[in-house]
Amino acid sequence: MEPLDRDLEEGLLELPSEPMMLNMGPSHPAMHGTVRIVLELSGEMIQKADVQIGYLHRGFEKMCERGTWTQIFPYVDRCNYVSPMLNNVGFALAVEKMLGVTVPERCQYYRVALGELARICDHMICSGAMCMELGAFTPFLYFARAREIIWDIFEEETGARVTHSFGRVGGMANPPTKYFKEMVRAGVPRVLQLISEGEKLLLKNRIFLDRLEGVGVMSKEDALALGWTGVVLRASGVPYDVRRAHPYMVYDRMEFDVPVGTTGDNYDRFMCRQEEIRQTARIIEQALDQMPDEGPINIEDPRIILPPKQDVYTTIEATIQHFKIVMEGIKVPAGECYSYTEAGNGELGFYLVSDGSGTPYRVRIRPPCFATTQGLEQLITGLMIPDVVPTFGSLNMIGGECDH
Amino acid sequence: MSAVEIVLAIVKILILALFFLNMAALSTWADRRQGAMVQDRVGPNRAVVYLPNMAARAIVLLPPALFGVLAIFTSLGQVVGRAAAERFTVNVQLTILVAWFSLLVLCAKVRSGGAINRAEQVFEDVDPRSIFFAGLGVHAIGLVAGRLVPQASWPLAAQVTGFVLGGVFLLVGLYATSRVPDGKIPLRLAGTLHALADSIKMIWKEDFIPKNGDRLLHGLAPILAVFSALAVMAVIPFGNDLCFADGNKNGTLDFSDLANLMATVPASGVCNGFRVKLQIIDLNVGILYIFGIAGTGIIGAAIAGWASDNKFALLGGLRASSQMVSYEVAMGLSLVGLFLIYGSVRLSDMAVWQGQNAWGVFVQPLGFVLFLTALCAETKRVPFDQPEGESEIVAGYFLEYSGFKWGMFMTGEYIELVFSSALLVALFFGGYSLPFLHPDGITVAFGNTVLFQYKMTHLAVSLISALAFFGKTVFVTWVQIFFRWTLPRFRYDQLMKLGWTKLLPLAIANMMVTGVVVLALRNAGPEADAWLKLLGDITQGVVAVATLAGFVAVVVGLLEPVERKKFLASSAARFAAAMGGVKPEPQQA
Numbered sequence: 001m002e003p004l005d006r007d008l009e010e011g012l013l014e015l016p017s018e019p020m021m022l023n024m025g026p027s028h029p030a031m032h033g034t035v036r037i038v039l040e041l042s043g044e045m046i047q048k049a050d051v052q053i054g055y056l057h058r059g060f061e062k063m064c065e066r067g068t069w070t071q072i073f074p075y076v077d078r079c080n081y082v083s084p085m086l087n088n089v090g091f092a093l094a095v096e097k098m099l100g101v102t103v104p105e106r107c108q109y110y111r112v113a114l115g116e117l118a119r120i121c122d123h124m125i126c127s128g129a130m131c132m133e134l135g136a137f138t139p140f141l142y143f144a145r146a147r148e149i150i151w152d153i154f155e156e157e158t159g160a161r162v163t164h165s166f167g168r169v170g171g172m173a174n175p176p177t178k179y180f181k182e183m184v185r186a187g188v189p190r191v192l193q194l195i196s197e198g199e200k201l202l203l204k205n206r207i208f209l210d211r212l213e214g215v216g217v218m219s220k221e222d223a224l225a226l227g228w229t230g231v232v233l234r235a236s237g238v239p240y241d242v243r244r245a246h247p248y249m250v251y252d253r254m255e256f257d258v259p260v261g262t263t264g265d266n267y268d269r270f271m272c273r274q275e276e277i278r279q280t281a282r283i284i285e286q287a288l289d290q291m292p293d294e295g296p297i298n299i300e301d302p303r304i305i306l307p308p309k310q311d312v313y314t315t316i317e318a319t320i321q322h323f324k325i326v327m328e329g330i331k332v333p334a335g336e337c338y339s340y341t342e343a344g345n346g347e348l349g350f351y352l353v354s355d356g357s358g359t360p361y362r363v364r365i366r367p368p369c370f371a372t373t374q375g376l377e378q379l380i381t382g383l384m385i386p387d388v389v390p391t392f393g394s395l396n397m398i399g400g401e402c403d404h
Numbered sequence: 405m406s407a408v409e410i411v412l413a414i415v416k417i418l419i420l421a422l423f424f425l426n427m428a429a430l431s432t433w434a435d436r437r438q439g440a441m442v443q444d445r446v447g448p449n450r451a452v453v454y455l456p457n458m459a460a461r462a463i464v465l466l467p468p469a470l471f472g473v474l475a476i477f478t479s480l481g482q483v484v485g486r487a488a489a490e491r492f493t494v495n496v497q498l499t500i501l502v503a504w505f506s507l508l509v510l511c512a513k514v515r516s517g518g519a520i521n522r523a524e525q526v527f528e529d530v531d532p533r534s535i536f537f538a539g540l541g542v543h544a545i546g547l548v549a550g551r552l553v554p555q556a557s558w559p560l561a562a563q564v565t566g567f568v569l570g571g572v573f574l575l576v577g578l579y580a581t582s583r584v585p586d587g588k589i590p591l592r593l594a595g596t597l598h599a600l601a602d603s604i605k606m607i608w609k610e611d612f613i614p615k616n617g618d619r620l621l622h623g624l625a626p627i628l629a630v631f632s633a634l635a636v637m638a639v640i641p642f643g644n645d646l647c648f649a650d651g652n653k654n655g656t657l658d659f660s661d662l663a664n665l666m667a668t669v670p671a672s673g674v675c676n677g678f679r680v681k682l683q684i685i686d687l688n689v690g691i692l693y694i695f696g697i698a699g700t701g702i703i704g705a706a707i708a709g710w711a712s713d714n715k716f717a718l719l720g721g722l723r724a725s726s727q728m729v730s731y732e733v734a735m736g737l738s739l740v741g742l743f744l745i746y747g748s749v750r751l752s753d754m755a756v757w758q759g760q761n762a763w764g765v766f767v768q769p770l771g772f773v774l775f776l777t778a779l780c781a782e783t784k785r786v787p788f789d790q791p792e793g794e795s796e797i798v799a800g801y802f803l804e805y806s807g808f809k810w811g812m813f814m815t816g817e818y819i820e821l822v823f824s825s826a827l828l829v830a831l832f833f834g835g836y837s838l839p840f841l842h843p844d845g846i847t848v849a850f851g852n853t854v855l856f857q858y859k860m861t862h863l864a865v866s867l868i869s870a871l872a873f874f875g876k877t878v879f880v881t882w883v884q885i886f887f888r889w890t891l892p893r894f895r896y897d898q899l900m901k902l903g904w905t906k907l908l909p910l911a912i913a914n915m916m917v918t919g920v921v922v923l924a925l926r927n928a929g930p931e932a933d934a935w936l937k938l939l940g941d942i943t944q945g946v947v948a949v950a951t952l953a954g955f956v957a958v959v960v961g962l963l964e965p966v967e968r969k970k971f972l973a974s975s976a977a978r979f980a981a982a983m984g985g986v987k988p989e990p991q992q993a
Contacts (some may be wrong), residue, residue, distance in 0.1 A: 020715060022715050022716075028798065029794060029795045029798060030795045030796065044719070044896055131892060132795075133795040134795070134892035134893060135786050135787065135789070135794075135795070135891065135892040135893035136889075136890060136891060136892040137888075137889045137890075138889045138890050201890060202892075205891065205892065207787050207891060207892050207893070207894055207898075208892045210894070210895070210898055211892060211894075211895060211898075384895060384896060384897065385719070385796055385797065385896075386790075386793065386796045386893075386895045386896060387895065388796070389795050389796055
């Protein structure tokens, strides 16, 4: 009896195989916000990845052209909903740059302290969510508990836990409460303690380290070429921090280190975040020490700052002033400017164009994770499906901000 | 097989099946709620049954009243000799236990809800721990004082203490009934009703089958998953062998003989009558049967992945089959060392060996670690839950399942969890045996020096051994649940690498080394045997002391009043505090 396959070439004996297409997302547990990744798989290996964003697009920039300058604050809150205070401060600084005003010193310290609290929140939740997606739920609970402390402070200061809308052009909505310093000084050490406890569960865990080390490596050159900023860039080895490179507010008076990674893998990104939380705590401490207890929070300019409510009801000047600011908006001189700050996940830039009216002519945002997300495709090609989870998690992509 | 054997088998199946199913529901509850429990909460607790007031009172009153009446009635009959002494001791200890436990509950109620009369105000400032420690002290005093009673008055003492016990039970029941508040009583059982509500919900949910899925295989998969999980429990021994005398001297075991349980059994466990094993069936292939049946569980997962017509499910099914095939090998080999030492693959023989010598975890520590790892992989639990891989492939092989088919997968998974704990107990934690507990009672002996001896009846030893088995299983299940929430999961290739390049060589090495050591010790002569016996007794002593210490530590920890810091962070918390509220604020956390 002859073998059945005597006429066949060797190559034809193998079963024909073609890559499997797999849609990850937009509705998938590991796709923060809503991102869709179309994967071309050979077994579990990713041969090709196509990252598609835009499922959370809300027309942020177009919306901004409708109202007054002050009415944009709630919108920027919802861009990076993990650390809204940093966006608030960033946008306020941009408008103040156009107006050519500087807020009083007390307000600058206040903004630094609140912003850095939000940064702790941002880093902590990013790291915690990454662990949770890897299957370790308990560390996330430690971090969530720590976030609760910070949110309570925010609730006390601003009246809202998440979307504060607390920034104002030329100041803040309210001066610090009586207990502000006391609360932060009691809360931050407790936060750091909880973070250390959560870290203990992770950093001595071989499984966790194996999942992160050497996975999703981004070289220094590629990171720069992609326009990465923030923690992800520093983890690749570029010590660029806006707070250090181009200090704004009172950051030049603060002593802090900029943690830098060596290999640019998931582990470096995770560790840079954790170290930056500790540096941030140092900044908060210095800001509280240097912050004056008395003094104005808002600038003294009736064209920009709303008059006290009591005066609005009793004096005609204040009523008119209030009416002009609320109905027409703050008159920002015609021109354009680019202002950038260090947000939770990188350089947050606002490019503003004003035609001199009370409404912005154009608000262009440079969300940090927009640039970061375009590197995802390069990072996950060649890895396995399970690697998508920590790699994407470590980039700290925020849907609301990316799809601006 | 005679009728009596069939009836006994059915009873044993019922006992085990009920235990496994209830534990599965309970561990589902514990597992899903661990997140909330880490934060000192019970978690969502909305499943509630409202009991009419009279029913609630009856539920509170009936069990103590029943026990009380039972105690009084059993004490009406006369017993003599050793049985009288045992009954006397048990009565005294039970009375003390009921007393301090009731006082503890009452104390907790008074501290949380306030005193309802003047007598209860005493408890307002009492530390619950002092009640516990006082209880322990009285237990010890009771033991010592019991020895002072002369042998002639044992029967009388047994009767009197029985009446006292009954009286205490009735008193506790009546007082607890009087404390039941008026109106309807919500029954929540710490959220455990949620598991019940969930299963009722699952029955009524839509049974969704994908349009291009294979209808037959889609329905078959969950059945296979549950079947294999339930079938393996057949060979688990859950208690001492029971020994019945041949009452009517007809040479066969029949129903009337079941009343003639032997009063005592010698230390060797030899039975002159009929031996009934507390095991559904004692197969001569023993553990190999478990390997065979447990292996079929993967077929359920694999065909669920195939029949679902979904790429994520397919990936999950692939992962499940390859993972379980690889870990089956290491799992089997990690136990070979144990077989060499026990000299048998029957689980009943293993339990006996462990009771007489040392627990498996002491003779095969490496084998234990390897087996535990492989078992985790086999039951598809974190860190080996790739087939499910929640954040990667959504839900893996049961992605396209809903309703009770999904519920069957879940039930199967949790029965497997409980079963794997039972298997660990049977193989490594002494099965149903307790340290120093022999078929004739407690004998604390190291080598040939007997420190303490206490004779017990066959009935008491058998009861204790069965309770020990179930208790150990519950404990191991609880420990296994902890893995899930703490560990991240492996990547698929890391998992394969761990299985083939670490577990398998280690298991083989363990087998070789064990073989050489066993051979050497068998030829070493009687002196070595004596030393080994002493070593075995020492491990038993270690276990006994560690268990007692752990028990005391846990109770003390549970009773410790929670200290809360008084710093209030937010105005909401301050406001709530000013109004007398209890908004938990994070600085306490």
